[in-house]
Amino acid sequence: MAGAPTFPSAPSSVLRPPSSFPPARCREAGWFDLVPAYRLATFRTAVALLTVVFHVPKFNVFIHDYTASAFHVPPAFAWLPVPGPVLGGLLAGLQYLAAAGLLLGVGAGASAWFLAVAGFYVMLLDPEHYSHNAHFHLTLLALIGCARDGISLRRLIGGGDADARCPRWPERLVQIQVAIVFFYAALDKVLSPFWGFSGQRLLALQMAEHGLGLNWIQRFNQTAAQEAPALLSVATIAIEFFLAAAALLRSLWRVGLVVGFLFISYLEFLVKPGLFAWDMFAAGLLFLPAGDGGWRVPHDPHCAACRRIGVVLLRLDWLRRLRGVPCEHEAGAPRRMPGLELVSPTGRTFRGFDAVRILPAILVGPLFVVMAGARFGGEFLSARGFGPWDVLPYVLLMAYLALWLPGADRVLEWPWQAALGAHAKQVGHLDPPSSQG
Secondary structure: OOOOOEEOOOOOOEEOOOOOOOOOOOOOOOOOOEEEHHHHHHHHHHHHHHHHHHHHHHHHHHHHHHHHOOOOOOOOOOOOOOOOHHHHHHHHHHHHHHHHHHHHOOOHHHHHHHHHHHHHHHHHHOOOOOOHHHHHHHHHHHHHHHOOOOOOHHHHHHOOOOOOEEEOHHHHHHHHHHHHHHHHHHHHHHHOOOOOOOOHHHHOOOOOOOOOOOHHHHHHHHHHHHHOHHHHHHHHHHHHHHHHHHHHOHHHHHHHHHHHHHHHHHHHHHHOOOHHHHHHHHHHHHHOOOOOOOEEEEEOOOOHHHHHHHHHHHHHOOOOOEEEEEOEOOOOOEOOOOOOEEEOOOOOEEEOHHHHHHHHHOOHHHHHHHHHHHHHHHHHHHHOOOOOHHHHHHHHHHHHHHOOOOOHHHHOHHHHHHHHHHHHOOOOOOOOHHHOO
16 A cells, blocks of 8 residues: 555545545446445435434324324324323333434434334324425434444444445435436326426415515515416426436436436425425435545645645535545655645646636535535524524535636635645646646
C-alpha cells in the first residue's frame, strides 16, 4: 500500500486507499455481487433519521390514543393481541430504542426488523386506518433489516476507509420498490375517472400554505390547475411512468435522478406529503456512485489550511467519492495550491468558490441530514407557535441557489478568506471546456 494517496486528517494523515470497485460505466453488478457498503449505510442513516423525527413519534401517538380509548375497531386478525397501557408504553419505548440503534448502526438489522414488525402490527390493529406512505416506510425498514453493510454511524463519519463491501441485492430490492410505487401511482391515475384527461382531482387539491412571501407560488399552481387540469394530470402520469422505468434501467438513472428530485420537490412544496417525499429522497441515494474515489482533491501536504479542509471533507464524504492527491512540482517539492480544488471523474476542475458550490452535489449524505432536519425541525417549531420555521428548507435552498448568482463570489470573498485564511485569497473559476482532462 506504499505510495497510495492519503487524505489529511487531524492529528495525522489517514490512509484512504483507492477504491477497488469499477466505475459506474462498467458492467452492472449482479444481484449477489459485492458493491461499496457506504451507499447502503448512508441510505440506512437517512431512513433512520426519518424514523426518529417522524415515524416513531407519529406511531407512538397512535399507540397512546389507541390504549387510552375505550372503543376499538376490531383488528385485522382476531388473534392479534390488543395492547393495554403497559404494553403500549413498552412498545413506544422500544421503538425509540430501536430507532436509535438503527441510526447509530448498532444492531441495525434487528432494529430495522423490530420497527417494521411493530409498525405493521400497529396498522393491523386498526384496519380502517390505511396509509400508503407508512407502508412504504415500513417496507424500506424491512429491506434495511435484510442488509448487512456492517458500517456504524461513527465509522461512516470517520472516513478512514473506502473498501467496505456488502451484497447488492438489498439495494436492488429498494430500487424495484421505488419502481413499483411510481408505476402503481401512475396506473391508479390512468384508471381513475378523476385523473386521466379530466384532471378533476387537481381542482380539489388542498395545497400547502407557506409563509415568507412564498404563497405566490401556491397561487400560481392553483391558477395552473384551474386553467389546464388535464395537461397537468397527463404530465403527472407520464412523469410517474418514466420514473418507474428509470428506477429499473441503469441507463436512465442520471436523468431519472434529476427528474425525480424536481418532481418530488414539487410535490413536497405543493402538498407536503410528509414522510413519502423524504423516503423517496433517501431512496435516491441508492442510485448514486459510491466508493469510487472519483473526485480528486489535490492538496499541499505542508499547508495547514489544506489539512483543515481535508478534515472536514473526509468526515462529510459518506459515499467515499473523494480521494486526496498530494500535489508536487516535477522536482518533487510540494507546490502551493490556490485554494480548494476538486477534479471531477471526467477531468473537469473546480477551484475556490466554484468548488464550494459544487460540494453539496458530492456530500449528499450530510446534505440530506441538514435538509430533513430543517424540514421536520422547522415544522415542529412552527406547530408550536415559534414562527414560520416550516419554510426553513426553502430558505436554505434559495440561499444555495443564490451562490450561483453573478457576483456572489465577490460578495462572499471576505468570509471565505476569514474561514480559510490566505490560502483562499486566489478565488479560482471553472476551467474552460477546452482545458478539460
